[in-house]
Every structure is written in C-alpha cells, then in structure tokens.
Amino acid sequence: MSEHSMTVVRLDDVPVADREQIAAAVQDLLVTRGVIIPNDRRDPLWQPSVWMPGPQSRTIVDHTDWFDAFLHTANNGVDISVERDAYHPVENDEVPRCLRCDAKAPADYTDSYAEWLEAWMSHGQEPSFVCGSCQRSAPVGDWNGRFSVLIGAPAVTFLNWPPISQRHIAELRGALGGRTGIVFSHW
Ligand SMILES: [Zn+2]
Numbered sequence: 001m002s003e004h005s006m007t008v009v010r011l012d013d014v015p016v017a018d019r020e021q022i023a024a025a026v027q028d029l030l031v032t033r034g035v036i037i038p039n040d041r042r043d044p045l046w047q048p049s050v051w052m053p054g055p056q057s058r059t060i061v062d063h064t065d066w067f068d069a070f071l072h073t074a075n076n077g078v079d080i081s082v083e084r085d086a087y088h089p090v091e092n093d094e095v096p097r098c099l100r101c102d103a104k105a106p107a108d109y110t111d112s113y114a115e116w117l118e119a120w121m122s123h124g125q126e127p128s129f130v131c132g133s134c135q136r137s138a139p140v141g142d143w144n145g146r147f148s149v150l151i152g153a154p155a156v157t158f159l160n161w162p163p164i165s166q167r168h169i170a171e172l173r174g175a176l177g178g179r180t181g182i183v184f185s186h187w
Pocket of ligand 1: 103131
C-alpha cells in the first residue's frame with residue numbers, strides 16, 4: 001500500500017529548552033480541540049505513532065468523503081518531534097521553485113544535494129541558492145518547495161491523513177513560530 005504524510009516543521013534554530021515548550025504548545029493545540037488523542041494501542045508496524053485521530057479530527061481536513069476509511073487505515077497517527085530531523089518527500093521529490101519568478105532552483109541544488117544536506121543536518125547550515133533566472137538569493141526553506149527536503153525542529157507530521165485545511169496549517173505554523181516549511185511525502 002502506498003503511504004503519504006504531511007509535515008510542518010520549524011526551520012530556524014531553536015534552543016533545546018524552547019523546542020520542548022513549542023512542541024508542547026503544538027500538542028496542546030491539537031489535544032484541546034480533540035484533533036488527536038493518545039494512542040493506547042501502539043504497534044510498531046500498524047500504529048507506531050504516540051497520537052491517533054481524535055473525535056474532532058474531521059474538523060481540520062478539507063475532504064471528508066474518505067474520512068471513515070481513513071479512520072480505519074493502518075498508520076494514521078500524528079507525530080510531534082522535538083529533535084531535529086530531515087523530512088524527505090521520498091517519491092514526491094522535486095526541485096523547489098523561486099518564490100519570485102517560479103524558476104526551478106539552480107543546478108547546484110541537485111549537483112551538491114548530498115553535501116549541503118549533510119552540512120545542514122550535521123552543522124545546522126541551511127544552504128542558500130541563487131535563482132538563475134531573477135538572481136534572488138534565499139535559504140532553501142524560503143523557496144517554494146512543499147515536495148522538497150527540509151530539516152528542522154520541532155515538527156508535526158500527519159500520517160496518511162486527508163488534506164489538512166489551509167486554516168489549520170496556518171494555525172500550526174503560528175504555534176511552531178518563526179520560519180516554517182511544509183513537506184508532502186509519498187512512499
Ligand atoms: Zn527567480
């Protein structure tokens with residue numbers, strides 16, 4: 001079965017103590033509304049997540065026609081990560097686009113992918129790229145890339161959920177604070 005996920009991740013560096021506070025705020029937002037509840041039947045293969053859909057989970061998604069099927073899907077939990085991690089789009093992988101002119105990121109994005117990803121993960125150096133078309137220079141998180149890899153913390157990941165509404169994504173970004181990005185993965 002093919003699976004998908006959506007992650008909203010904070011991109012700029014946050015001290016560890018603050019990360020925990022921010023992750024708790026995101027958790028509160030979701031728990032208070034009944035969007036998630038603790039998963040009391042965790043299973044490493046079928047339901048590995050700490051959180052599962054709550055009684056109000058339907059209120060944050062756009063398309064509810066396959067919602068009942070979703071509730072019975074394996075691996076439909078929510079993960080809230082405090083630790084820095086890399087979020088890969090896997091099969092969705094695409095080069096991000098310039099936010100100003102929509103041109104694709106330059107060749108060095110792809111050519112030096114392994115190197116900048118390693119430097120970002122190990123040393124916290126988010127790479128910047130210069131648009132070959134309009135010369136705009138921006139860190140990779142400020143390119144239009146919901147199908148491109150991002151690294152950061154905290155993050156919240158919805159596994160195999162129907163599309164989350166724009167309004168709710170905006171609220172999650174607000175709770176995460178600072179610069180945030182989104183990664184849609186498919187595998
Ligand atoms: Zn451009």
